[in-house]
Amino acid sequence: MIVLGLTGSIGMGKSTTARMFAEAGVPVHDSDEAVHRLYAGEAAPLIDAAFPGTVMDGVVDRAELSRHVLGNAAALKKVEAIVHPLVRADANAFLERCRAAGAAIAVLDIPLLFETGGRGRVDKVVVVTAPADVQRERVLARPGMTAEKFEAILAKQVPDAEKRKLADYVVDTSRGLDAARAAVQAIIDDLTVGKP
Template sequence: MIVLGLTGSIGMGKSTTARMFAEAGVPVHDSDEAVHRLYAGEAAPLVEAVFPGTVVDGVVDRTRLAKRVLGDPAAIRKLEGLIHPLVRRDADAFLETHRRAGAALVVLDIPLLFETGGRSRVDKVVVVTAPPEIQRERVLARPGMTEEKFGAILAKQVPDGEKRRAADFIIDTGSGMEAARSAVREIISELTGDN
């Protein structure tokens, strides 16, 4: 089974590209979705113990949590220390399930693949990219996003150029949906031998 890591900086179209892989029949593990599930389940009491008042009705309130950790590197490290191992365990269970089922290819959608040392967990890496002006437009259109927040997020991410240099495959979402979908099909075909 080939494990393909899917990553890209904020606003590059990674989530849309992950859906394209799923629509093509490739099992996809979405780290962000796993965090949402964990925040509504086993992670909630762990987060509440470290950041009291951030859980409401048994679910981590992301807005409250953000107010507690943003701009505080030590708090962010504490939170990541709680959440990353749980997401990793969730991804490992996903991999084991699909390995047993005989899947030829699976995708691990890992937003911070390079930043968290995730390269060693995958066989190949696809980086989703777009021109900087398209990225900026997409990100600033998000609710509650500001130039300051955007800058802070970018500062924590490996620069797009470095990611592209380290990639096995690159999908440029700035060229439109059909071009991206075609690139996804080509990658699947190359990795699995399916035409």
């Protein structure tokens, strides 16, 4: 089974591309979705112990937690030390289920693949990209997003040009959904056609 890492900077269309893989029958593990689940389960008591008052009715209050970590690198590291190993364990269990089911390819959707040293966990990397002006327009259209927040997020991410250099495959989402879907299918074909 080939483990495909799917990544891309904010606003590049990674979630849409992940959906395209899923629609094509490829199992996809979404790290963000795993965090949401863990915040309502296993991670909640650990977060509450580290940041009292951030868990309401057994679920991490993301806005409250955000207030604790915003601009506080040490607090963010503490959250990551709790959450990242749980997400990784969740992804490993997903991969085991995929192997057992005989999947040819499985996708790990990891927003910060390069930033968190995740390259070694995958066989190939797909980077989702779009021109900077398209990215900016998409991100600033999100509710509650500001130019300052956007710049702060970008500052923490490996630059798009660098990601593209490190990629095995690139999907440009600025050319429309059909072109992106065709790129996804081409990747699937490249990894499976003629393979036993």
